[in-house]
Amino acid sequence: LFILVVVVVVIFVCLLEMSGDSWNSEQQRLESLAYALEVNCAAHADREAMVFVEEGKRWTFGELNQAVCKLASGFLGVGLKSSERILLVGFNCSDLAVSVFAVSRVGLVFTLASPMLLKDCLSLLELINTIQCKAVVFYMTEKSEKYFSNLAHLIPKLLSSSDEGNGCLSSPCLTHIFVAGPGQINIKGAYSLSEVWNSVNEVVEVQCKPGADDLAAILLTSKVHGKPKAVQLTHYQLLKSCLIVGSELGLTDPTEIVCCVFPIFRGPAMCIALLSNALFGSKVVYPAEQPLPADMHLYFDQSNCTVSNAEIVRFEQSGMFLTEAGCMPIFFPKMAPCQKMTISVGKVHGNFEIKIVDQQGNRCRSGETGELCVHTLAGSKFLGYVVVGEEKNCLKEENWIHTEDLATVDKDGYVSLWGKTSDVINRKGTLLYPHMYERHIGTLQWIQSVQAIELPDAKNGENFCICILLKPKVEVNKDMVINKIRSDCSEAKLPPIDHILIMDEFPRTIAKRIDKTELKKIAKSMI
Template sequence: MSSSRTSPSRATASVASILKESADRHADAVAVVVGPTETTYSELWAETRAYAGALRAKGVTEGSRVAMLVPNVTDFPRVYYAILSLGAVAVPIHALLKQHEIEYVLHDSGSAMLVCAAPLLGEGAPGAGLAGVDVVTVLAPPDLVTGFDRLEALAEAAEPIDTYVPRDPFDTATILYTSGTTGQPKGAEGSHFSLLEQTNALLLSTFKIEAGDRLLGALPLFHTFGQTCTMNVAFRAGATMVMVPKFDGDTALRVMVEQHCDIFMGVPTMYMALLDAATRTESRPSLKYAISGGAALPVAIIDRFRETFGAEIHEGYGLTETSPVATFNHVGRTPRPGTIGTAIWGVDVEVADPSVSDSIVLMPNGSIGEIVVRGHNIMNGYLNRPDDTEKAIVDGWFRTGDLATKDDDGYFTIVDRTKDMIIRNGYNVYPRQVEEVLASHPDVRMAAVFGVPHETHGQEIEAAVVLAPESTTSPDDLIAFVAEEIAAYKYPRVVHVLDALPLGPSGKVLKRELVQRFAPAHA
């Protein structure tokens, strides 16, 4: 899907135009801030063109697949847009993967090269070696001998490109790997059209971001949320992205105050960390609003955030395969806490019968069903997996695997993932409902509810929580608290108090790890 199909008689497009056009329109505006270093749009585009010239000299051309293992620093957009400027395909890799996981992504994507940040060579270099892929480094000091070419030095010696290579709108621009909750991760191919149209739709009628706004870039840029919603949208608007290379609540709060950030985007775990950090300082940023996605955000957290920071959280919903946003509590309208909003411009979102796999059977409003999406934001497909693509995209609709209801105003409320639903004594239990109750307890900082095998009940309900440091609340206290609020078949029979919950690349709680950890006692 990533080969060029352009011709003089057809339309062209490139995600690289996002940076190029803003460099023309906002040349002296600051595009990126990392620590004390500021980079303007004109500087970023010039550095990107130089990187592209270096990659071209190394053999990267139209349709090449180039992997990148780079953290949240200025080199991420430099490398990302350099790859796209050449008409090549960017394959961002999660910065915490181990060598065999990196080898898998490189093999599966057919990447010809890995651009790896020097601090990540410990896993990146062996992974590339196993895959037989060439490595070029960034962020390596000149006096550090790595055994690999430094992209910065190559850029100084190479001829910069003049501008980006035009592509067919439906050529693949990025290959982003899903988290692999079942089986091996799959590479979702995002087209130039879907990524550009997503960016424009978010900027025009979903978010409210303008030149001069300052966004905290704490979301990992290798993930679709940070890459599209923060980086591409900010750059398209001519706004400033203030980056935090490694997120923690105290650092993020301090940087937002020091850098006068007025918009925050994060996943639920980030909001919980910010609220925790706010208990240790009275400093607050002047936020216009905040955006949440990646997983359901408990209403109790939304309320606490409003009280603490004086800003509303606008929650949305999407997946890697939908570029990513499908629904959102649009900025400019009063958000409805507990919902994921309405469909974004140009995208259809409905609820379908999850028991029918070979066609889409839409269900009436108010029914619990599977969220299905169609529109300009749908991926080209899963790389080299036509069977998986056929199962996922049916009658033009992408099947998300998430359960929700839709009301008569078009607002969706997530119920849960189909695979996370617990069946206890034949009754359906949706973990999110139980998590909402746990999150309302004043001592609970994070909570995850999951099912474990049980001889008598089929599955038993358990929970894992992270408590406030000073808390004296016991697991039995929490069980009794939840049992007072919901039906007897729904409350957790066991609560595990942990120092931290296992998190995936996008900040989602990895419930499968909790199941693996606590299920043996019930086997």
């Protein structure tokens, strides 16, 4: 009996130590992007880490680590310092991927942005000044060269400390501009990124390494419903977010191979693809520089990818990605009923908490429509938004993020989204909820898609406008469709509609989502 008791105690102590080691191991993995990558580079040095098909580049984890350390030393060598902010502008390419890890290694705070930003120079300048960038890197490739055609004209103006002759384009906070690209880069005032690489003779040891609670990135929210916000996220929040989503996708096995067809300047792609290199030691294949290439299925088969585009699309399209949370706080369980998948975006993950509140901030009952609020990731604190160079915590309540999404939660915990709180239309003091009309009108046999929007009006305050797309090859009288919609809404006791517009297509963002801001402009011009 004594021997049995001793054996049980020894086993119990061993289990405690194992669980403690496991917990400590996970905590260490979530310490920083740089530390997580170093661990996997050391463990899998000879295994492939990244493949860029269009560039013809293949890097092992050992080679990736060498590239990251060298570029990090180069950034320090040109005068950049820990905690300063850097903007990375480009589509998927090897230089961009390495830069994310390199700047994280030396404690620089990165922001990812689309090259489409260069279409509007003032928007670019506003972003640089808002997040107080010390440096910008433009990643120019042969296929994306058209987006960067004005760089030679733009860069000298951005770097000028004087407004003389430069209009309003000068940025007082900006000190360094780098350009990565094919061939020799020779733009006045800009460093060539290849020069930064080649200037390093010896890798510099980083003196002040970032920690879990240090600011890692300032990510931009989607501009589907208006102007993007700049959200501050820590190393822990980024890595824990990747751990949550990656575990659901089965990436915990380092032999998994991810095929990334989305741009990594978008939160979900960065979370699922780029960070999985650092956290799980997964191999990531980038088939093409620009998103969703036509022959992406061929790359998937040729590269023996195990995590399909369909899986990533499922997370992208069916769940709810919230930039402020760093990942998807709401998505479908693996065995979710098909019926729930057609009417909701999933259930809240165990590391998050949600609530639905009315306009007065009171909790709504099950099935009632209100604003969706998400509690920040367990074990972390929301650092807030960046507004005109200042960190602004816009939380109405401590660690509760008010998403501005209209939502309901059913008795089984499934969340349905019905638009934005800003979409609610105030017509002469009457609140109109767009989703009520969209659900009702969308059932008509000729309708392919419907969007309800508000338009400013001097008399009513806001007018209510319905925009519809008819199904292709449907021959129907447009006036009859409009009259049918009005009569059906009247029978359903819905308030009257001011305008009904039949369109050929809806404007969409690069992420293929309907661009409500642009839709309102088009509707206003049609009326």
